[in-house]
Amino acid sequence: MIRRAVEDISTGSDSDYSSTWISWFLSSKGNEYFCEVDEDFILDRFNLTGLNNEVANYAQALDLITDQLDDEVQDELRGSLDVQARLLYGLIHARWIVTARGLAKMVEKYKRGDFGRCPRVLCQSQSLLPVGLIDVPYEKSVKLYCGRCEDLYSPKSSRHGSIDGAYFGTTFPHLLYLVYPTLIPPKTGPPADGPAGAAAAEGKTRRRGREELPDVTGTEGVGEGISTASVALKAERYRPRIYGFQLNETAKLQRWQEAMRDKQVARLEELEERGS
């Protein structure tokens, strides 16, 4: 308990003196991507199935997370226990954020832009979502998924770059867009999420996006009943030019890519016609 209080001061979390391990963990620097896992989710042992094989000192680590650890636990154990508790919390977190309540919490963070914004210029500061490349811990660090360009980026800060990707899992961002189809970002125009995004997108690019696409589905992203078969056609892309002229090889590649895109659009439109 004393150790925790000391760390509180050093990490600079000022407002609420974290009463629980989880709130301490969430307020420490570098853990901004995590959301709070409900206590009853952790206490339901069914949700923890299999984790005892992943985490050493599983029982004590669980006690530490849930603030039920005896003070009698020896000091040398505490140091390693902290690492195990983080691992355990991370693995529980990966399961929690794909539940209905966990998704809802992550949506709030997504809307606030807690996970950062897409570095791709033409994505106009689209809010990102954390994702793992593999569900097994100690393999790959966390990456960020952009719903607009549908690609993965490394976190800017090394603090976030060292978080294990397994604490978020490979499924999370895609399940989020599956469950909340209204959050699927439009392929052009300013991002739909909050004032921060609008402020960040305040540039020349925004005006251009508007002109090209006056009929974009409001600022609410892709609507529930609206077809997404041909959204790719609206996506902007960068064209390398030398003195205004495109480069032969790059232009050829881009034409090939766009032909592949048109093919997919045709395929999807055909499917849609058949379906309706």
Added chain:
Amino acid sequence: MSRQGQADVEEDIISGGDEVMEEPEEQEDGYTSSTPTSTLTWISWFCSLPGHEYFCEVTEDFIEDDFNLTGLNSMVPFWKEAMEMVLDVEPDEDAAKIPDVSIVESSAEMLYGLVHQRYILGRAGQQAMVDKYESGIFGSCPRVYCVGCNVVPCGRSDLPGIDTVKLFCPNCNDIYVPPSSRFQGVDGAFFGTTFAHLFFQNYRESAPAPFWKAPASGGSSLSPRSSASSSRSSPFVNPNPYGGQKRAAGYVYVPRIYGFKVSERAKCGPRMQWLRLRPETPAQLDMVDWRGRWIDEDEYEDDEDEQDRRMEDFDPDAADEDDDEEEEDEDEEDGAPPGQQQQHGQRHADSIPTVRSVAHSVRTLPTAPRPDGAVAVISLPGTGGGKVKMVRQWNTRPPALTGAA
């Protein structure tokens, strides 16, 4: 806004810099050699400022040659004073007329930036920039599957005051916002729209080729890093001598839910993989004509008849940016019945079925592979019910996952 802040910082430093410029006159002997800053020219001082890491030092000969400055004097206010500042020339007596040194300072910055835009297109400038490129000063691409490919600075406009500097990645041919906010005060015009691409024309061994084939080895392809290092197998050659000569990093991200690929039939299914996709062989690039349409065996002859017309209305943008025009052209040439007009895309789809299947199987990286490699359409009937369903499914999964570990 951040620009303002930077100007303030510069102003502070400038007041120090002025002293440096004056002092050598008075106390040239002894004193100057002891202080390292006194030997600093304005140019090297400017390039060493925080946020100016992307700039290279333009030689004074280049700036002194009036031919290189053609047209710039109409864009830069206080031209003469700015030139004097950049070249460290002692100002005339009437320079005192200028009320605020910070005005000249911003003119000098613009002058240097615009000269820099021209300088880095020349041989010496390209050489200076390749040294910076190879030492990684411009940073690397934030995109995961570009595997740390080095980037170069790039502007979105050649005119100052439009947009800040961006970074161009030759592997994904895309532009990114610099990771640090200190570059948000640097004008993109100081690097220009041409430099990045001329650079990779000059240094083709640094430019990734437009085609890519997944390495044959099955298991090791899981890690992008290991596949990049497997280049030892054979030296990479691009048959196009004017194209990129580096092996590309070609994996494309495939979204998965519980190990199953998200089907493109789903509303949230993948729509943008084309943006990063590369054909397996250079020959496949030629399967698309200049308008961005697939070349069929049947259509091929028609295309040859068109040769001269093709030369006449060649426009690099027409092919990829103007869909309407494309449709019209199609009507003209095959005289298709009106019903077929909307289906023009579909015909392309039928023409080369082989490429299509490849694109979705081999070329994309299995991020969390399932042993069976199954693909399923996951579609939820309703939001509420779906959530419950997914939760249940999750709870049955963990034993399998831990088993794989």
